[in-house]
Amino acid sequence: MSASSSNLQLWKEYRIPLVCMAIGIATLSILISNKASTASKPDSNHDQDTHPDDKKDKPLNKVEEIEAVNRVVDHATEEQKPYQHQGLKKEVYRKLPKVIRKKPKKKQAELDAAAAASATKASGCCGGKNKAEDDKSTGCCGGKSKPETDKSTGCCGGKNKPTSEDSVVNTLKTTGCGCSSGNTPSVKPALIDPLLLPELIEPIKVFYSTITGTAKLFAQQLAESAVSLGLPHPKLIDIVDYDTEDFLTESSLSIFILSTYNVEGPNDWFLKWLEDTRFDWRVQKGALNRLKFSVFGLGDSAYGDDFCNGPRLADKWLGQMGAQRVWPFGEGDKNGDQGGAYKQWNDAMLDSLLDPNQSHVHDAYFSSDEEDGASASEHDDDEEELDEDGEPVKKTKEEKLGLPTIDGGDASEGEMVDLEDMGNVARKIKQAKEDKALDEEAYANQNVRAKRSVGETKDGKAIKPREVREMVSPLLYKSLTKQGYKIIGTHSGVKICRWTKAALRGRGFCYKHSFYGIQSHLCMETTPSLACANKCVFCWRHHTNPVGTEWRWKVDDPEFILEGALDNHYGMLKQLKGVPGVRADRFVEANQVKHCALSLVGEPIFYPHINEFVNLLHKKRISSFLVTNAQFPDAIASMDPVTQLYVSVDASTKESLKKIDRPLFRDFWERFLDSLDALGKKGQRTVYRLTLVKDFNTDEIANYVELIRRGRPDFIEIKGVTYCGYGGASGLTMANVPYHAEVVRFVELIQEQLGAGYEIAAEHAHSCSILVASTKFKKGDKWYTHIDYDKFFDLVESGQKFTSLDYMAETPTWAYFGAPEGGFDPEETRYFRKTKEQRKAERERREGEQDEE
Ligand SMILES: Cc1cc2nc3c(=O)[nH]c(=O)nc-3n(C[C@H](O)[C@H](O)[C@H](O)COP(=O)(O)O)c2cc1C
Numbered sequence: 001m002s003a004s005s006s007n008l009q010l011w012k013e014y015r016i017p018l019v020c021m022a023i024g025i026a027t028l029s030i031l032i033s034n035k036a037s038t039a040s041k042p043d044s045n046h047d048q049d050t051h052p053d054d055k056k057d058k059p060l061n062k063v064e065e066i067e068a069v070n071r072v073v074d075h076a077t078e079e080q081k082p083y084q085h086q087g088l089k090k091e092v093y094r095k096l097p098k099v100i101r102k103k104p105k106k107k108q109a110e111l112d113a114a115a116a117a118s119a120t121k122a123s124g125c126c127g128g129k130n131k132a133e134d135d136k137s138t139g140c141c142g143g144k145s146k147p148e149t150d151k152s153t154g155c156c157g158g159k160n161k162p163t164s165e166d167s168v169v170n171t172l173k174t175t176g177c178g179c180s181s182g183n184t185p186s187v188k189p190a191l192i193d194p195l196l197l198p199e200l201i202e203p204i205k206v207f208y209s210t211i212t213g214t215a216k217l218f219a220q221q222l223a224e225s226a227v228s229l230g231l232p233h234p235k236l237i238d239i240v241d242y243d244t245e246d247f248l249t250e251s252s253l254s255i256f257i258l259s260t261y262n263v264e265g266p267n268d269w270f271l272k273w274l275e276d277t278r279f280d281w282r283v284q285k286g287a288l289n290r291l292k293f294s295v296f297g298l299g300d301s302a303y304g305d306d307f308c309n310g311p312r313l314a315d316k317w318l319g320q321m322g323a324q325r326v327w328p329f330g331e332g333d334k335n336g337d338q339g340g341a342y343k344q345w346n347d348a349m350l351d352s353l354l355d356p357n358q359s360h361v362h363d364a365y366f367s368s369d370e371e372d373g374a375s376a377s378e379h380d381d382d383e384e385e386l387d388e389d390g391e392p393v394k395k396t397k398e399e400k401l402g403l404p405t406i407d408g409g410d411a412s413e414g415e416m417v418d419l420e421d422m423g424n425v426a427r428k429i430k431q432a433k434e435d436k437a438l439d440e441e442a443y444a445n446q447n448v449r450a451k452r453s454v455g456e457t458k459d460g461k462a463i464k465p466r467e468v469r470e471m472v473s474p475l476l477y478k479s480l481t482k483q484g485y486k487i488i489g490t491h492s493g494v495k496i497c498r499w500t501k502a503a504l505r506g507r508g509f510c511y512k513h514s515f516y517g518i519q520s521h522l523c524m525e526t527t528p529s530l531a532c533a534n535k536c537v538f539c540w541r542h543h544t545n546p547v548g549t550e551w552r553w554k555v556d557d558p559e560f561i562l563e564g565a566l567d568n569h570y571g572m573l574k575q576l577k578g579v580p581g582v583r584a585d586r587f588v589e590a591n592q593v594k595h596c597a598l599s600l601v602g603e604p605i606f607y608p609h610i611n612e613f614v615n616l617l618h619k620k621r622i623s624s625f626l627v628t629n630a631q632f633p634d635a636i637a638s639m640d641p642v643t644q645l646y647v648s649v650d651a652s653t654k655e656s657l658k659k660i661d662r663p664l665f666r667d668f669w670e671r672f673l674d675s676l677d678a679l680g681k682k683g684q685r686t687v688y689r690l691t692l693v694k695d696f697n698t699d700e701i702a703n704y705v706e707l708i709r710r711g712r713p714d715f716i717e718i719k720g721v722t723y724c725g726y727g728g729a730s731g732l733t734m735a736n737v738p739y740h741a742e743v744v745r746f747v748e749l750i751q752e753q754l755g756a757g758y759e760i761a762a763e764h765a766h767s768c769s770i771l772v773a774s775t776k777f778k779k780g781d782k783w784y785t786h787i788d789y790d791k792f793f794d795l796v797e798s799g800q801k802f803t804s805l806d807y808m809a810e811t812p813t814w815a816y817f818g819a820p821e822g823g824f825d826p827e828e829t830r831y832f833r834k835t836k837e838q839r840k841a842e843r844e845r846r847e848g849e850q851d852e853e
């Protein structure tokens, strides 16, 4: 279709609203031109109907409302008036686009010019001068309309020649025409002068996802239609380029044009984020309530039940998270007239948007209850929440109390409660109330609370008071304490590791004993940040620990965290006193922590005062083993020496890292690579930790080799993933846990491809872990992968520069790869889990002994 014929078509479809609006503007022009004379007449009765001040008690009718809105929109001609909204009734004021409530940035001269232009151009009517038979492009009848008022065009046929504002207003009110009989016809009527628009209205955002380009084409068509209607050019955004987290603060009118793919496609990330957020109980109900949206799906009906399933889900989840659906879901079938279906949807959607009578759609674009980021509730806190029909929203008792609703916090659309379930529902509500009360009490009584809050972010920026909140909410507190964590202050945790318990009973140490000489009963596992920037599939905590890309919580004092961690650690140890098998000597030793594993959960390097924390550990001669997930390269670069610095290398390609770590950062891969580079520049011991997940990250040997060459770590720890009963979002099963032989094979392949410089040094068969070490740590036949801890503390104290080679210690031969002990310290008692039969025989034997007594 040519540009002119498409314009013609557009005009045909929009002529009525366009003419109405044009007339409104023409009316204003007249009002303005008469302003000077009328202003000097104190007794003038002009504009009675359009001065809301004069009729404060009467509600405005629709025409008055439009007039009033238009008058303010055309603020350039009213000089100071646009800034004096006091004259407008509240409901009219609220209909104004957000930006025009504020002082416009355009220079007055520019605005005046725009106003002058609109005065001559805006009316679609020539006042009967136009000789064209029927000029459809201008909406002018050429004075042909014989009836007093041509309702179909809104043109009066040049008959109405208002002589005063009064008559204009009356004409407008009765006929909808503002013909002034002498105006030159415009090229094309505009709803609002385009010169003013970019300043006035936030552009529509059009998010598209595409592989073969159709969705992008449709997005461009939408943009063209919007522009032809006088709206600002919408922003076209490829969904893969948008940071999904930003939807949480997005307030624009957002149109989603999404294609469907049953293979890996451009929607995956967005849909995954929507799903995660929708079902994440930590995300508040109505998280997207600032967003106004509509979705159009592209698909192919040949895919049967999968036709447009992705876009459909997007539409559903957006709605369920509180986003306002301004226009119903539309779909276009590749197997049919996809373009036609789209055009119909596109046109109807824009039409409704510009139609003030369709207030819920219209308001999504032209009105906002927010100003300067203040929420609606902040702004109009005296007002009731209204539903789509303008009725006050009836909230349940639970909603008013902020309690979880029946389905766990969300009464989603289409989810109705069966009458028979009402008993269960009542019980659930009661239970939820009791649980909440208990949680809040436990939280309030937490005996370890932050003594000092550090009110700044990692970059030293002060945290604004309203942003400071605690990372651990009462619900999270409950969840974590249930899992055995002790919470310190507002964002730190400590937990006793199972190897610590095993060591207390003389039943062996963890792999770090075999690789680096750590005795597990002397080790404390803690984290100063329960939050993380990933949602790794093998992290069983990702449904509970908070996530974020930047620190936005209260910050606790490092000294307080360390003291709290030690107190809680010792407190938990005490509870093991007297437990059968606990060795007295180990129990006494354990009361002096010598190692700290900063790897419990979350991202320790995220904590803004991590350097202070680590230095405090070293002052107490406690070693530090810090594991980071390689998303904060700057923090790695600025990290003071730690005894051993790890990065988790969970995958070796961008695609698999995205699949496994599910990072929140859009530039996660660049961050990951930068982290490896930063690691390569550290002087102290550095380690890559590879966790193998079968079918996820075990096939990319060459890429791993590449990454190892990049960061040149001293050591590479490779272990098979541990099965923790995943399910849920991770989708992992036992089938994803590699056998020991498979891990060995993988390591051998890595070592082969790495060539000289690295060798397989040690293993801990029990935990399926293998250590590949740089040959810098081998002297002759002997490995020196262990650590001289005292030497390390002395080096730190000295303040001199040192390297990983300055504090190495000899590795015992039982820890060597291939040694018969398999990395198990021969001085420990090997404990083999009993089989079912053995446990049964043991029980029978004990019962027999009791009988004898
Ligand atoms: C590999 C492939 C998989 C597809 N999977 C689906 C599907 O599961 N459901 C569906 O409705 N359409 C499916 N389609 C059809 C596309 O969604 C449809 O052709 C759409 O118009 C493409 O939009 P685009 O050009 O913006 O990428 C698939 C198309 C391809 C090529």
Ligand code: SF4
Binding pocket: 497, 498, 499, 500, 510, 511, 512, 518, 519, 520, 521, 523, 524, 525, 597
């Ligand atoms: S290093 Fe880790 S696994 Fe080993 S004892 Fe410490 S916390 Fe437990």
